[in-house]
Amino acid sequence: MPYVNIKVTGGAEAPTTAQKEELIKGATELLARVLNKKPATTVVLIEEVPMENWGVGGESVPVRRMKAAKPSP
Amino acid sequence: MPYVNIKVTGGAEAPTTAQKEELIKGATELLARVLNKKPATTVVLIEEVPMENWGVGGESVPVRRMKAAKPSP
Amino acid sequence: MPYVNIKVTGGAEAPTTAQKEELIKGATELLARVLNKKPATTVVLIEEVPMENWGVGGESVPVRRMKAAKPSP
Amino acid sequence: MPYVNIKVTGGAEAPTTAQKEELIKGATELLARVLNKKPATTVVLIEEVPMENWGVGGESVPVRRMKAAKPSP
Amino acid sequence: MPYVNIKVTGGAEAPTTAQKEELIKGATELLARVLNKKPATTVVLIEEVPMENWGVGGESVPVRRMKAAKPSP
Amino acid sequence: MPYVNIKVTGGAEAPTTAQKEELIKGATELLARVLNKKPATTVVLIEEVPMENWGVGGESVPVRRMKAAKPSP
Numbered sequence: 001m002p003y004v005n006i007k008v009t010g011g012a013e014a015p016t017t018a019q020k021e022e023l024i025k026g027a028t029e030l031l032a033r034v035l036n037k038k039p040a041t042t043v044v045l046i047e048e049v050p051m052e053n054w055g056v057g058g059e060s061v062p063v064r065r066m067k068a069a070k071p072s073p
Numbered sequence: 074m075p076y077v078n079i080k081v082t083g084g085a086e087a088p089t090t091a092q093k094e095e096l097i098k099g100a101t102e103l104l105a106r107v108l109n110k111k112p113a114t115t116v117v118l119i120e121e122v123p124m125e126n127w128g129v130g131g132e133s134v135p136v137r138r139m140k141a142a143k144p145s146p
Numbered sequence: 147m148p149y150v151n152i153k154v155t156g157g158a159e160a161p162t163t164a165q166k167e168e169l170i171k172g173a174t175e176l177l178a179r180v181l182n183k184k185p186a187t188t189v190v191l192i193e194e195v196p197m198e199n200w201g202v203g204g205e206s207v208p209v210r211r212m213k214a215a216k217p218s219p
Numbered sequence: 220m221p222y223v224n225i226k227v228t229g230g231a232e233a234p235t236t237a238q239k240e241e242l243i244k245g246a247t248e249l250l251a252r253v254l255n256k257k258p259a260t261t262v263v264l265i266e267e268v269p270m271e272n273w274g275v276g277g278e279s280v281p282v283r284r285m286k287a288a289k290p291s292p
Numbered sequence: 293m294p295y296v297n298i299k300v301t302g303g304a305e306a307p308t309t310a311q312k313e314e315l316i317k318g319a320t321e322l323l324a325r326v327l328n329k330k331p332a333t334t335v336v337l338i339e340e341v342p343m344e345n346w347g348v349g350g351e352s353v354p355v356r357r358m359k360a361a362k363p364s365p
Numbered sequence: 366m367p368y369v370n371i372k373v374t375g376g377a378e379a380p381t382t383a384q385k386e387e388l389i390k391g392a393t394e395l396l397a398r399v400l401n402k403k404p405a406t407t408v409v410l411i412e413e414v415p416m417e418n419w420g421v422g423g424e425s426v427p428v429r430r431m432k433a434a435k436p437s438p
Contacts, residue, residue, distance in 0.1 A: 001346045001353055003149065003191065004319075005297040007264065008327060015327055017125055021136065022326045024128030027296075030318040034311050035300060041348065043189055044128035045080065045149065047266075052236055054293045055243030055263035056333065061293055063240065074200045074207055076368065076410065077173075078151040081181060088181055090271055094282065095180045097274030100150075103172040107165050108154065114202065116408055117274035118226065118368065127147045129187065134147055153410065163344055167355065170347030190347035191299065193339075193412075198382055201389030201409035209386065220419045220426055222295065222337065223392075224370040227400065234400055241399045246369075249391040253384050254373065260421065262335055264295065273366045275406065280366055309417055313428065316420030336420035337372065339412075 002031045002042045009061070010048025020046055075104045076116045082134070083121025093119055148177045148188050155207070156194025166192055221250045221261045228280070229267025239265055294323045294334045301353070302340025312338055367396045367407050374426070375413025385411055 004027045008015060015023065024044045031037040054061045077100045081088060088096065097117045104110040127134045150173045154161060161169065170190045177183040200207045223246045227234060234242065243263045250256040273280045296319045300307060307315065316336045323329040346353045369392045373380060380388065389409045396402040419426045 001189070001301060001348065003189065003299040005299075006323075007295040007297075008323075008329070009293060017133075019326050020125055020128075021133055023322065024133055025131050026322040026326065027319065028128065028131035030315065030322065031298075031300075034314045034318065035307055037300070039131045040129070042129065042131070043147070043149065045122060046126040046128075047122060048126070049264060049266060052239055053265040053267070055239075055247065055265075056259070056261065056293065058244045058247035058258045058261070060236075060240055060243050074155060074202065074408070076153040076408065078153075079177075080149040080151075081177075081183070082147060090279075092180050093271055093274075094279055096176065097279055098277050099176040099180065100173065101274065101277035103169065103176065104152075104154075107168045107172065108161055110154070112277045113275070115275065115277070116366070116368065118268060119272040119274075120268060121272070129147065163352075166344055166347075167352055170352055171350050174347065174350035185350045186348070188348065188350070191341060192345040192347075193341060194345070195410060195412060198385055199411040199413070201385075201393065201411075202405070202407065204390045204393035204404045204407070206382075206386055206389050220335070220374060220421065222335065222372040224372075225396075226368040226370075227396075227402070228366060238399050242395065245395040245399065246392065249388065249395065250371075250373075253387045253391065254380055256373070262293070262295065275366065309425075312417055312420075313425055316425050317423050320420065320423035331423045332421075334421065334423070337414060338418040338420075339414060340418070 002035070002037050004028075004031070004042070004044045005047065006044065007047045007049055009051045009054060011050055013051065014048050015046065074114050075108070075110050076118070077101075077104070078118050078120065080120045080122055082124045082127065084123055086124065087121050088119065148181070148183050150174075150177070150188070150190045151193065152190065153193045153195055155197045155200060157196055159197065160194050161192065221254070221256050223247075223250070223261070223263045224266065225263065226266045226268055228270045228273065230269055232270065233267050234265065294327070294329050296320075296323070296334070296336045297339065298336065299339045299341055301343045301346060303342055305343065306340050307338065367400070367402050369396070369407070369409045370412065371409065372412045372414055374416045374419065376415055378416065379413050380411065
């Protein structure tokens with residue numbers, strides 16, 4: 001009965017249909033291999049969240065990337 | 074203080090406004106009936122997830138449906 | 147493929163095994179009745195959270211209840 | 220390693236980019252101040268949910284607001 | 293920035309420490325392989341939920357297993 | 366109607382009752398200050414997850430801390 005919820009950035013970075021298929025397959029196989037869970041009852045749910053809605057280190061991802069790209073003087 | 078999160082397929086299969094109203098009402102009544110929870114503090118949150126983002130049995134829902142519809146030779 | 151996550155207070159207020167069974171049955175029937183979802187693929191997950199871990203109005207539930215029980219002078 | 224998930228109404232009420240930045244900063248500072256958690260590993264995730272998908276008291280938010288705005292006879 | 297939340301049955305069926313390590317490693321590698329996500333910012337969170345708190349097909353998992361084990365007359 | 370879910374390490378690192386009260390107050394004030402949300406309908410939910418159930422960089426938190434504490438030869 002496992003439930004796997006994968007949250008990733010959406011928009012321009014959203015996974016393609018083929019990538020979603022691979023994520024679902026891979027997560028299901030992981031649970032089968034490690035915990036012997038039956039694939040038939042493993043549910044995977046992928047959610048796409050806009051990049052500016054993610055934060056780490058107190059900053060949104062776009063701000064972090066902008067700073068990483070710009071060398072400090 | 075219960076919190077009920079209902080995730081369903083969105084897009085063409087998304088619930089209508091009237092159906093969302095029924096889900097909210099029904100979930101709140103369920104918590105009141107079974108656990109005697111006050112409706113005033115029961116929060117219900119419906120989230121719509123694209124069909125291709127759901128997987129079970131290691132396959133996305135669209136792939137499963139396609140296979141179910143097509144008889145094997 | 148719906149997924150219903152019900153979070154309720156645990157500990158002394160935790161639902162009994164019979165009540166959990168009723169919540170699972172009721173949530174599954176709700177999705178079948180309102181959205182015509184197949185019970186076979188409706189997953190319900192009940193999570194119990196200690197009362198002091200819930201807050202509303204900027205206060206934890208135990209503090210709110212204590213204040214509600216104590217008449218102001 | 221804290222993880223903070225903030226769900227708010229989206230659409231016309233969605234937070235602006237600047238407000239999201241403030242939410243991420245504020246939640247990260249809260250965890251640092253109260254629990255001494257390192258900002259570098261605090262993840263914040265903001266999710267926007269349409270107003271009609273939220274319910275409380277057995278009614279969706281739009282229905283509640285409509286009733287609150289309309290005086291009863 | 294991906295976030296992977298894995299919910300599995302706990303109690304007698306809870307994953308061991310070594311199995312949790314494998315789930316964390318496997319989920320992080322999956323996101324790196326399929327979406328080229330940096331392991332350094334991939335967060336995995338495993339939550340253990342008592343078996344009687346899971347339901348599918350309108351029944352809790354223990355009831356389903358009991359029925360599956362008992363042949364009908 | 367905001368909903369804030371804070372997941373932190375539990376066990377020996379679990380927040381005290383007073384710290385939980387501060388998290389609830391702080392998160393509610395944050396939503397009021399940034400988005401003008403009414404405290405009366407802001408729900409905060411703190412969940413405690415065992416340290417070995419968290420992973421980042423493909424390793425569980427205890428393994429990461431052990432490595433960080435041990436200087437490489």
